[in-house]
Amino acid sequence: MLIKYKQDIPSSEITDYEVYKERRKFMASSIGLVSAATLMPLQSALAGYGGKALDFNKNNTFDTSEALTSYDKITNYNNFYEFGTDKYSPAKNAQALTTDPWSLEIAGEVEKPGKINLEDILKQHTLEERIYRLRCVERWSMVIPWTGFSLAALIKQVKPTSKAKYIQFETLNRPAEMVGQRRNVLEWPYIEGLRMDEAMHPLTLMAVGLYGEEMPKQNGAPLRLVVPWKYGFKSIKSIVKITFTDKEPVSSWTKSAPREYGFYSNVNPEVDHPRWSQRKERRIGDFLKRKTLPFNGYAEQVASLYAGMDLKKYF
Numbered sequence: 001m002l003i004k005y006k007q008d009i010p011s012s013e014i015t016d017y018e019v020y021k022e023r024r025k026f027m028a029s030s031i032g033l034v035s036a037a038t039l040m041p042l043q044s045a046l047a048g049y050g051g052k053a054l055d056f057n058k059n060n061t062f063d064t065s066e067a068l069t070s071y072d073k074i075t076n077y078n079n080f081y082e083f084g085t086d087k088y089s090p091a092k093n094a095q096a097l098t099t100d101p102w103s104l105e106i107a108g109e110v111e112k113p114g115k116i117n118l119e120d121i122l123k124q125h126t127l128e129e130r131i132y133r134l135r136c137v138e139r140w141s142m143v144i145p146w147t148g149f150s151l152a153a154l155i156k157q158v159k160p161t162s163k164a165k166y167i168q169f170e171t172l173n174r175p176a177e178m179v180g181q182r183r184n185v186l187e188w189p190y191i192e193g194l195r196m197d198e199a200m201h202p203l204t205l206m207a208v209g210l211y212g213e214e215m216p217k218q219n220g221a222p223l224r225l226v227v228p229w230k231y232g233f234k235s236i237k238s239i240v241k242i243t244f245t246d247k248e249p250v251s252s253w254t255k256s257a258p259r260e261y262g263f264y265s266n267v268n269p270e271v272d273h274p275r276w277s278q279r280k281e282r283r284i285g286d287f288l289k290r291k292t293l294p295f296n297g298y299a300e301q302v303a304s305l306y307a308g309m310d311l312k313k314y315f
Ligand SMILES: Nc1nc2c(c(=O)[nH]1)N[C@H]1C(S)=C(S)[C@@H](COP(=O)(O)O)O[C@H]1N2
Pocket: 074, 077, 078, 079, 080, 081, 082, 134, 135, 136, 137, 171, 190, 218, 219, 220, 231, 232, 233, 234, 235, 236, 237, 238
C-alpha cells in the first residue's frame, strides 16, 4: 500500500491532516511486520478512529489542498433523516443498524440484473482515497477523505441497455433499526437519482469508508454515493438498490418540496434556495463564511455536462 500526500499545505491548516497522515504511516509499517493470520484484529486495533482499516490507493486527480474537516466533526454533525432530523442524532441512533451482511440489488434496464453481495463487489473493485468537498444545501461544507470506487466501473459491470438514461438509488427501509423511519418526515425509502452521464462521470464515487476506515454508520454505511458537485442530499446513504430507467427519477426531497429541491441540485451560488441565498457557506470548523463556488468548485470537470441548459430552470 503506497500512499502519497501533497506537501504544500499551509501550516495553519495542518493539524488534522498531519495527524491522519502520521497514523496511516504508522499503520502501514506496523502491518508490514505481522503475518496474514494476525492481520485482521491488529489492523482494527491500529485503526486510528476505531473502525476497520481499509486497503486503498491514493487517487489525487481531483484533490483539494484545503484542510480536511476533522474526523470528529464529520462523524458527529450529520444529515441522515432515517436516524433523526437533527444533526446530532445520527451519530447515536445509527449504531443500531446492521450493515453485515449487505447486498445491492441491480434492477431495470440492464443485461445483468440481480443481487450482489457487498463482499463480492469489493473483490471486483480497487478502492481509492479521494478528497472531496461536500456542500450541504443548508450552507455548510466539509472536506472529507473518502474511500471508494468509481460508480462508472460498477455500471459497466452490469451492462445497461440503450434505454437506460437515468439511475435511481434507494436507501434501506428498515424502521426496526432506523428510528427516523417511524415518522413520515420524508417518504421512505429515501430515493435519489442521477442522469447516466452524471453517474458515469469519473468524480462520482461509491464510498465505503472515510479517513481510511470502513464507513461510520452515521455517514451511510456500508455503501453510499458521493457526488461532490451537487448539494449533499444527492449523496444518498446506505444504498440497497439501483434501478436503471428511461425516466427521470423523483427524489424524496423533490417529492416533499419540489420548489426547493430540483432533480439536478448542482451547487449554484446564482440560484437561491426559496428560503435563503446559496452565495456563501460555512466550512465546518471555520469562523468566517466563504464564497460558494459554481459546481462546488468542480466546474472545470463537470460544467460541460450541462452545456446549453438553463440552470435556473433546471435547478
Ligand atoms: N438515506 C439518506 N441519505 C442522505 C441523507 C438522508 O437523510 N438519508 N441526507 C443527505 C444530506 S442532506 C447530506 S448533507 C449528506 C450528509 O452526509 P454526511 O452526514 O456524511 O456528511 O447525506 C445525504 N444523504
